[in-house]
Amino acid sequence: MTTKIDVLLVDDHAVVRAGYKAYLSLSGHVGMIYEAERGESACQLYSQHQPNIVIMDLSMPGLGGFESIRRLISRDPHCNILVSSIHNELVYVSRAIKAGAKGYITKNNSPEILLTAVYQVASGNTFVEPSLAQQLAVNVLSERGIANQIEELSPREFDVFCLLANGMTTRGAAEKLCLSYKTVCNHTTVIKEKLGIKTLAELALVATREGILETLDRNSFAMLEK
Amino acid sequence: MTTKIDVLLVDDHAVVRAGYKAYLSLSGHVGMIYEAERGESACQLYSQHQPNIVIMDLSMPGLGGFESIRRLISRDPHCNILVSSIHNELVYVSRAIKAGAKGYITKNNSPEILLTAVYQVASGNTFVEPSLAQQLAVNVLSERGIANQIEELSPREFDVFCLLANGMTTRGAAEKLCLSYKTVCNHTTVIKEKLGIKTLAELALVATREGILETLDRNSFAMLEK
DNA sequence: TTAGTCATGGGATTTTTTCCTGAACTTAAA
DNA sequence: TTTAAGTTCAGGAAAAAATCCCATGACTAA
Known part of the structure; x- marks a missing residue:
């Protein structure tokens, strides 16, 4: 050079x-x-x-x-x-x-x-x-865009996704959505599979990354301290 | 010198x-x-x-x-x-x-x-x-600890906390820390209790809120808007 | 119509988690 | 030194949660 x-x-x-x-x-x-x-x-x-x-x-x-x-x-x-x-x-x-x-x-x-x-x-x-x-x-090549995985969720799955991402339990989500616990379990399993994740923590992280949570802004913590 | x-x-x-x-x-x-x-x-x-x-x-x-x-x-x-x-x-x-x-x-x-x-x-x-x-x-001096709840975690619990917050599975964490799966389970139970949470998603959210994880930068989802 | 996806949940099974217990070890105090 | 308290580790039994497979009805698009 x-x-x-x-x-x-x-x-x-x-x-x-x-x-x-x-x-x-x-x-x-x-x-x-x-x-x-x-x-x-x-x-x-x-x-x-x-x-x-x-x-x-x-x-x-x-x-x-x-x-x-x-x-x-x-x-x-x-x-x-x-x-x-x-x-x-x-x-x-x-x-x-x-x-x-x-x-x-x-x-x-x-x-x-x-x-x-x-x-x-x-x-x-x-x-x-x-x-x-x-x-x-x-x-x-596998055609599924990376961040678009969330798009793959069906509407109902997305509902469940949001609730879980906010920290709600499976039972809580079921109640909130007026569904059987089993149904939510099944949705959850599909969600995890579609997103390629294993834990609820990952689910929360994905949601945070994609800006799907009304993120508690950084300052909320500072507020608590006073 | x-x-x-x-x-x-x-x-x-x-x-x-x-x-x-x-x-x-x-x-x-x-x-x-x-x-x-x-x-x-x-x-x-x-x-x-x-x-x-x-x-x-x-x-x-x-x-x-x-x-x-x-x-x-x-x-x-x-x-x-x-x-x-x-x-x-x-x-x-x-x-x-x-x-x-x-x-x-x-x-x-x-x-x-x-x-x-x-x-x-x-x-x-x-x-x-x-x-x-x-x-x-x-x-x-202000007595109320940093994020007092997190401070209550023992060193080992904190290790587990960090790994789980990053989306790792219990088994994965056990392997990473060279611990029995059961031990990590037990730590996890205590962590949840100390933090007053129920799900791993909440755990991830707490970690994010406290700035313990570096998530994607705030503006990343601005990208999606175009 | 037919094929497809979606939402819903039951049942059986597997996996994970909880709860209780105890041992080994460290540290700090009495 | 002895005691007490806390931490780390982990097993067993029991409870809870999740998975897997399946079936139903509803809706949609070709």
């Missing part, structure tokens, strides 16, 4: 940024490294410096990672965004790519893979971590 | 380790840097090399963190452990310190603070990130 790669690092953890910066510098192929803590400043820095690649973490306060990607892409559709996340769930990969990211790797990887990904994405190619790409391929 | 500091890095994210390593090396005060991905190897490396400090990630979903701290401490009570976590919730700080950690900083901090913390802890002092220390002080 002849010219050096300019990088924009977006991660809300300053220590992690410092680490990446130090590591990338060692490679010798990286030129300028700009840093942003959140989406807003990332957009600004991007317009200003036009780096060859944006390395972005997904979990950030303010604009989340996905929203940040969308914004960057809407300003420059050719923007090369590499997501570096701690999440290896397909939902994340899928959403990131749909949002416009050109690459996705998890932080579990060897640092060499990071460099590979950086080179690839910076030169306009795509790079999805092999194991994830594999899973994703299968998942897409 | 005359002698250099030997460091053992424990973090399951290889890329992050590489970053820390690169950054710490720049400081000039750090000597050997050993790396471990998991608690088991951390214990081994510790016995082998007796580093001056262990920098440990808590890596939430896996939950190796607290247990690893306990193990290290049980082998060498004077072991200097600095937790570097992405979590800024008091529960974590409190748990880590109770487990025997000598310091706690979040990854949001400036890298300079990391160095400060490293120096302090490596020389046998303690260092808790100022803002957290402040909150903690008030919280402890």
Whole structure:
């Protein structure tokens, strides 16, 4: 590689940024490294410096990672965004790519893979971590979109889903819906199967992720403390 | 500082380790840097090399963190452990310190603070990130504990709590913690009783509300709107 | 009509959970 | 040192919950 790669690092953890910066510098192929803590400043820095690649973490306060990607892409559709996340769930990969990211790797990887990904994405190619790409391929071919699994629930199943996700017991849900306990049990079994989950905790997590719960906002806890 | 500091890095994210390593090396005060991905190897490396400090990630979903701290401490009570976590919730700080950690900083901090913390802890002092220390002080004095109910969980119960909250099955948790299935069942029963809940979904919701899980960022479902 | 899905639940079986119990261990206090 | 209290671990019996299979009626779309 002849010219050096300019990088924009977006991660809300300053220590992690410092680490990446130090590591990338060692490679010798990286030129300028700009840093942003959140989406807003990332957009600004991007317009200003036009780096060859944006390395972005997904979990950030303010604009989340996905929203940040969308914004960057809407300003420059050719923007090369590499997501570096701690999440290896397909939902994340899928959403990131749909949002416009050109690459996705998890932080579990060897640092060499990071460099590979950086080179690839910076030169306009795509790079999805092999194991994830594999899973994703299968998942897409099996035709059932990842997050759309909830769409697969029948109306009644969705009712049950919501009640359970809010922490209600099977018996409670049955009562609320004026159904037999057995019916709710059966629905629940189907729901779990459709969503590919095993526990009620997962069910609650899925619901939370999809924003299906009127999430008790973060502050409700702070309220309790006073 | 005359002698250099030997460091053992424990973090399951290889890329992050590489970053820390690169950054710490720049400081000039750090000597050997050993790396471990998991608690088991951390214990081994510790016995082998007796580093001056262990920098440990808590890596939430896996939950190796607290247990690893306990193990290290049980082998060498004077072991200097600095937790570097992405979590800024008091529960974590409190748990880590109770487990025997000598310091706690979040990854949001400036890298300079990391160095400060490293120096302090490596020389046998303690260092808790100022803002957290402040909150903690008030919280402890205000008598009503952090999220008092969660605080009532014994260390082991808390381990189980975290795993279940992440959607793991009882059997899965048992395996992860090398416990009998029955033991985990019994812990679970006590947990539910202490928290005053009935279902695993509620357990997940409590964990989410208390910020014990990092769920998807808030804005993720904004994606769905388009 | 026919085929399909959906909602509903019963019955038998399996799995999970509860409740009670006790042992081993640690720690702190008397 | 002895005692007491708390924690961790786990087994057995019993209760509860969930699963699996099946059948019914209702509605819908081709």
